Amino acid sequence: MYASPDDHLTIGEVIRRTGMPASALHFYERKGLIFSERTSGNQRIFSRHMLRRISLIIVAKRLHIPLSDVAEVFAGLPTDRAPTHKDWQRVSRRWKKQLEERRRVIESLERELTGCIGCGCLSMKACLLLNPDDTLRGHGPGPVRIQQPSATP
Structure with missing residues (x-):
């Protein structure tokens, strides 16, 4: 069965797919980083493309990119549809510059420590x-x- 990008996932499915606890998903939603809808039974459901946003948050955390930077980047991404390849390239270019600057600082620190x-x-x-x-x-x-x-x- 083919999964459409327009499909919705329950919070339990998102937790299983991303490994993120419900409390983290609620936190990211309150911060405006991810979005959900409610069913008629008041169950929280997420568009499938929110998995990409959540994955990017996970990667940003690994790279020690502050959530404020994630929010800035996400502000330029659509919330009603999956971002395009071009959208993701724009995000990665921005973070690549930040990582290059960090690498420069770390290399300088290494030289100083020696x-x-x-x-x-x-x-x-x-x-x-x-x-x-x-x-x-x-x-x-x-x-x-x-x-x-x-x-x-």
């Missing part, structure tokens, strides 16, 4: 070379090079 993290502790030999006379103390407390990766003092 040398000096700029904490002003003067406990490593490298500190004498990279932070002579504890000059980084004037840039604030803590590991200032890591906290401000784009503005290395």
Whole structure:
């Protein structure tokens, strides 16, 4: 039997398909990330294309993308029909840029950790070379090079 994108799924079916608990689905619905309808018996049902939205929320969580960013992206997607391939490409391009920026920050952090993290502790030999006379103390407390990766003092 062919499943039409216009078919509706009960909340139990959505839970089985996505692995998300009902409480999470209710939360995402309150946040306007997913939508359901009610049957005449007041049972919550979801359009089949909501599975894609829920899957994207799951992926976003794995990537540590905040729900506010998910909401921004979803605001540009249709709610009454399945998004097109072009719609999903637009979403993935946006998140790809965010992931590339994160990768850049992580690589910078890796470089700092192999040398000096700029904490002003003067406990490593490298500190004498990279932070002579504890000059980084004037840039604030803590590991200032890591906290401000784009503005290395």
